[in-house]
Amino acid sequence: MKNIKGALVPFSALKYLGKKPHTVRYPFEKKKTAERYRGFHFNEIEVCIGCGTCSTICQNEAIDMIKIEGVEPGRGDSGLRPRIDNGRCCWCGLCVDMCPTGSLSLTDQYLHTSPDPDSYLLIPGVDNPEMKENISFTKSDTEPLLQFDRVPMRELDGAERVKSFAEVVLGYMQEEARAEATRCVDCGLCVTACPDHMHIPEYIGAIAEADDAKALKYIYDNNPLPEMCGKVCTRQCETVCAIGHLGEPIAIRWLKRYATEQFPDPAAILNPKIAEPNGKKVGIVGGGPAGLSAGYYLALRGFDVNIYEALPRMGGMTFAGIPKYRFPLDSLDKQIDYMKKVGVKMHNNVRVGKDITFDKIRNDNDAVFIGIGFHVPYTLGLTGEDLENSIQAIDFLRRVNIGETVDVGKKVVVIGGGNVAIDAARVSRRLGAEVTILYRRRVEDMPADWEEIEGAEDEGVHIVPQGIPLEIIGENGKVKSIKYGMAEMVPDDKGGRPRPKLIEGDEHILEVDTVIGAIGQEADYSFLPKEIMDELKIERGRVVVNELKQTSIPDIFAGGDNVNRTMDAISAIADGVRAVEGISHYLLDE
Amino acid sequence: MSAILQEKETTLYLGPQHPGITGNMMIELKVTGDTIRKATTHVGYLHRGFEKLMEERLWMQCFPIVCRICVPEPDPNEENLARAIEELEGREVPERAKYIRVMMLELSRMATYLLWMGGQSGSAGLYTMPQWTVGDRDYIIDLFEELTGGRVYHMYIWPGGVRRDLPEGFEGRVRKVLDYLEQRLTDYDRLLFENAIFLRRAQGVGILDKDMAMEWGVVGPPLRGCGIAHDVRKDEPYEVYDQLDWEVITHEGSDVYSRAMVRRKEFEQSISIVRQVLDKMPSGPVHNPGPNPLKWRVPAGEAYVKTESARGEFGYYVVSDGSLKPRRVHVRGPAYVHGVSLLERMLVGANIADTSFIMNSLGTCPPEIER
Amino acid sequence: MSDTLQKEEQIKASINAAFRSAKVSIQRKGRIIVEFRGGILPAFASYLKEYLNFKHLSMISGVDWPEDNQFELVYHLWSYEQSIHVMVKVRLDREAAKTKTLTPLWEHAETYEREIHEMLGVEFEGHPNMRDFILEDWDDLPPMRRDFMTREYVDEVYEWRKGREDAQDVRQTIAEQYNTEVPNFNNEDK
């Protein structure tokens, strides 16, 4: 052989004969995997919400969402949990990166062989609780796949706002709405929290697809006042949004608002199919969201519907209570006009019990719906409450909304911590007053929406937490000042939330022109004749109804604030929608 | 006796499994004696229809698919698809991510060359080398595992950057592996590149002359093994290759040996490139996030992007119609060009025993041919 | 259009001058798209190869556009000298898709054309070796056509594993929990 070197050098390999190999060990030792290893799944069952995003993203279709014993569906939880088919999984870990709660992870465990195909089906977290110790590949905070930040909403600046009743929130532009809608993972968990169970993922999906008309159809399928909800809804849905677990929830309310604002006349898009008249008549007492919703869908189904409303306009508290900078009149009118087109007959300035008797309405109709809301304010129970300029928030707001001139003077104190209190405070600011809110507990305990509280503060409303009003002091029959004491928070003996307890001697006096009470309201049933009152089951001020909003008197249905405890527009709408089922069922045996 | 054999043509079926190949492919050989008269390739053993599947997947869902197009070398696939999408979207990639991508691509080149060294020597009947190189490749695979969580399929390079930043102390561990591999080169040289058996088998075998190489669309080490200096990293630099110091490596000879030497030198060069990357890598974010993958629409348009994989130009032609799913993802793998018609041509006149040997020198990879 | 696109502009001008039926656009630096409508493709390809130095055929892609009732073939050519990639696009009638082979210009066009023939059903006149490529004895619709439904094919040909039938749809489960129905406005006329 000519190439002597080339023939000899390979023998240098002999030097490795005694060396320990890198890869395989005898006897077998399981390799310790790297910290990020992507092995079998583990799922924190309590943290998982059953949104199914993992299942949707898995391109191998390795994940099934299944019912699991011991996991109950509920608000914000579908009750389902993922099960992995390890015969299909490729351990890409996309499911982990997409899991909006971070409950899903991959472990450093990777060995499994069995002739039994069923053994490859793994319910992570249920079948392998011990692997919690082996979690290795987890969701990254710094390289997210989901978008956790909301597209910011443009608003008028605080200083600008107090100058008028112009709408504060400006609404999304088309591009903004698309971007926000794109964040949604379509799980539908929001639907569990919406009192009306609106078709949320569907309309958000349509907005993301740039099909606003389709979005509107989904929206109107079970909510005839969506523009109102788009502006003022309490949005329970957003509290359970899957994205909200690690980020900011999808701006569901603003997206609904966006979709409705795109079309000046919903009729043109919806083209509603109105059923032939079915010969049945329904009378509705109260033109708030509950009454209107019932009226709209009843009319679509061919009922002859008449709504009687005491106030000069329809809308109930959303007209008389909610200030115009949150819900402008033309937006309300647009929605009411559309309902009229569908054939709902509306009678303003008709107070049942005064302008027309309840019995007449009941006799003229085959069924009656009561949606009168809560319009009688609770009093504070303080000395000096009957002084001039000691007023009630809902009366005050109603007068402002109807267009009366109300003089609150230069200094106003509002008592209460709910949305009504905040509304009264912000309206007073717009009337030019300096405003203080007196609230018994801490700011974080305020039942008002945090955005509303922030909005009030931006506008210069001063909040005094843990302040308990003691007495309204007058001069010449008019309010002059208010005395209040400071409180400390003490644990509740019964295990409830901490209670405020007056601190002896820590009392203050605030000079004011007007005191506005905003501590709640109740219903006025005085329009109902005695026989009805005797028969109608009312508990703690609320009419008792069944699933389909039927009262203890079969032809009388009820809904809204005077029925439900959630006391917001969407609950009233939901009640109205359910009552339509109830009334149809009752009158048409459907 | 030999006279009789020479006259009688016989058909041999080589494969679908045989040494020196990553995957399954069958070659039908018409031989007289031990000389090949005609070769016909038969592929179809590994067709997974990935391109079709991608048309029915969300953009993000294509990533677990594309890495599987080439088993020994998944990373160029991820990088290509990511870059094509970034081009369509106009999405910026953070600098640090680009450096990390180059590190991945070069480590992947080295891992692939180690596997190839094993295959090339295995197909020449030298069986110690595969034990060594496959074992040494494991050090790189360990790095991949540490960085990405996966050993073979990384799912690491994705649109907007890379999936995770380097773990604590990773850089040091990469350097350690580089140092080790550099010193191992001496062993490889002794065992393979200077081995008399290898030289006898490789020199003057599997000749692919310059003109033919150009005409037939040959790329990568086989092209550079004809002394032609083309390399995508230089021809159309991507990521940060233009900020690194390196030269295109060529070798005259046009045979199996010269192709081997190109890879041998490029292996060494990759060590240097990775070191430069580690030296220069800036700090900062590694991912520029995009829209929610479930509703992610890539703007309508088309893009052709390419990388220099260990086997040559790897290209992706991606067409978007603006919807949630790709309209078309067409993958150009080097083996597709080298391993079918060219191979059929080159085998004519070769010795049966050289079939796998030549095949390997061209970097034939059936999973990439069929996708 | 700064001087950075000078080479691209030059090529565009040359093509425009020589072939009227070619619509040339510069996609970006190093990328030119030519929509070649009518005329003889081999002649044009040969012009690109011999006169403009696009020697390297990277690949041939086939894209289905059923909405236009057309297939699009995309010839990817690269010029090493100028570092420019040109994509020549040819549209073919989907019902009678036929074109001339480019194997006389590039030997390896053979494989690409074989695959497109098999996967889309395009005929390449003059192709020397049009035998089965990946699919053996395939008599269904060419599978890369958009109207070949993978899911249907799979349901027909393969069996799904047992034991996963209890899978639930999350959205549907939620709707049922509240006795609601999700309407479908997807295919409604506006």
Ligand SMILES: Cc1cc2nc3c(=O)[nH]c(=O)nc-3n(C[C@H](O)[C@H](O)[C@H](O)COP(=O)(O)OP(=O)(O)OC[C@H]3O[C@@H](n4cnc5c(N)ncnc54)[C@H](O)[C@@H]3O)c2cc1C
């Ligand atoms: C200041 C304020 C702010 C609010 N802000 C919000 C908010 O931001 N978001 C939200 O979701 N909810 C808000 N709410 C609550 C929401 O307005 C109510 O929950 C909702 O309007 C209730 O609807 P309803 O149909 O049950 O009753 P109402 O809206 O109260 O409507 C009842 C209607 O019945 C009429 N009526 C009563 N008795 C008679 C009679 N005898 N004859 C004829 N008509 C009669 C009333 O005049 C009234 O118009 C707010 C409420 C107030 C007071």
Ligand code: SF4
């Ligand atoms: S790791 Fe990938 S393949 Fe496996 S279940 Fe998750 S998404 Fe599916």
Ligand code: SF4
């Ligand atoms: S994505 Fe996460 S939270 Fe949602 S179902 Fe899967 S594991 Fe549970």
